[in-house]
Amino acid sequence: MRDVASKVLGYVTVSGDRGLFRGALLAVDFRGIPLDFRYTEPIRPTKLERVLYGQSLEVYLREELILTSLAKACEVRPVFWIVSDTSLLVPLKRVVNAKVCGLSASTNRPLGATGDLEPQQEPGVFLLQADAVSAPLRLYLPDLREDEAQGVSRLLVEAASTMELLEPFSRIEKALGVVEEETDGTGNSH
Amino acid sequence: MEPATRTEEIRDYFRRLFLGKVRVHSLSTPGSASAVEIRTGKRTIAVHKGASAARVVSVSLVGTRSILCPSKTLQMRSLSRDAKGIAIVPYPDEAHGWAIGERASGVRNGMRIMRVLPQERVNRSSYVTRRPLSGKRIFLAFFSPVIYEAILKTALNRQKGTLLIWYNLESRAQTPYGTFLMKKLGEGGGFEWEWSRADGPNGV
Numbered sequence: 001m002r003d004v005a006s007k008v009l010g011y012v013t014v015s016g017d018r019g020l021f022r023g024a025l026l027a028v029d030f031r032g033i034p035l036d037f038r039y040t041e042p043i044r045p046t047k048l049e050r051v052l053y054g055q056s057l058e059v060y061l062r063e064e065l066i067l068t069s070l071a072k073a074c075e076v077r078p079v080f081w082i083v084s085d086t087s088l089l090v091p092l093k094r095v096v097n098a099k100v101c102g103l104s105a106s107t108n109r110p111l112g113a114t115g116d117l118e119p120q121q122e123p124g125v126f127l128l129q130a131d132a133v134s135a136p137l138r139l140y141l142p143d144l145r146e147d148e149a150q151g152v153s154r155l156l157v158e159a160a161s162t163m164e165l166l167e168p169f170s171r172i173e174k175a176l177g178v179v180e181e182e183t184d185g186t187g188n189s190h
Numbered sequence: 191m192e193p194a195t196r197t198e199e200i201r202d203y204f205r206r207l208f209l210g211k212v213r214v215h216s217l218s219t220p221g222s223a224s225a226v227e228i229r230t231g232k233r234t235i236a237v238h239k240g241a242s243a244a245r246v247v248s249v250s251l252v253g254t255r256s257i258l259c260p261s262k263t264l265q266m267r268s269l270s271r272d273a274k275g276i277a278i279v280p281y282p283d284e285a286h287g288w289a290i291g292e293r294a295s296g297v298r299n300g301m302r303i304m305r306v307l308p309q310e311r312v313n314r315s316s317y318v319t320r321r322p323l324s325g326k327r328i329f330l331a332f333f334s335p336v337i338y339e340a341i342l343k344t345a346l347n348r349q350k351g352t353l354l355i356w357y358n359l360e361s362r363a364q365t366p367y368g369t370f371l372m373k374k375l376g377e378g379g380g381f382e383w384e385w386s387r388a389d390g391p392n393g394v
Contacts, residue, residue, distance in 0.1 A: 024300070031337050032309050034305065041296040041297075072297075160335075161389060162335050178307075
């Protein structure tokens, strides 16, 4: 019998809304059960720093500081990492040295059968029918050969049979909302 | 060269850059800051005199390892045809020092919060091809996949039409199910859940 509890997926988000940068990482097993959850304290660059470094500052905060810190802190080793923001793919791959993909919802009609992988015009982008009762997911796999992409899709299909693949992103949002309520927004408790 | 000396050099650079315009405050370099590679803004520049004065548009100083100045060519404007700028030779040595205003990102363990949050399933009724026999019932929603044997508690979010599921985190159960939400007609009414294996031959 397959053991879905021993396989781990890693979900990573980094947000920079209104000049406040924060990242989070959720590792779940193939049933969506959480194994590790880490989040960074919010970082708000000063006006001086924003002027001095310009756009370089955002790249530094998101990629060098937040992603690296999160990956180092994670105590489990996901077999696969998933992001919704595809700009994180390359830096995350460099940091975790593992397979990563971008995953988002689509409004396309379901493909023929579960496991179908349909290449799109944009290089590295596929539609994946991860299960029989949902719209196909938009899968972004840059720099992967087709056989590697097939391997990734098999893994995702297996996970989708016991969990909802995009659901952990909304759980991360909720958890960060709770953190926000518990603290004064700076990471310090009330 | 001592780190303090390098920091002083960077400070001097900004003093020159904003000379007479702004007062530049130095930024602290925390003792725990990790070493980073800094590309200096030093350039050897030769400008041939032209009809109009050459204007150096910008030379940027970037302080992180992954961000390098994308252009190694000095851009000039307002030059006559015979005025020439020459390529800037990148400073050959890479200085190692401390990033200006380096920040530390504290990472917190949030498992205490994450453990108590439910998973959420959206209604997939529009994708279901095989619905349960209705009888005196109306089919309302379908939620999947759910590990039925691992459930501690479920709740229906009526506003969003989603199913919230709290799992027993210690459970090893892994068989996926789907559940149909049915509304009973007639006196008494109420809701009814009908579970079916999602991976079986009769799966939806």
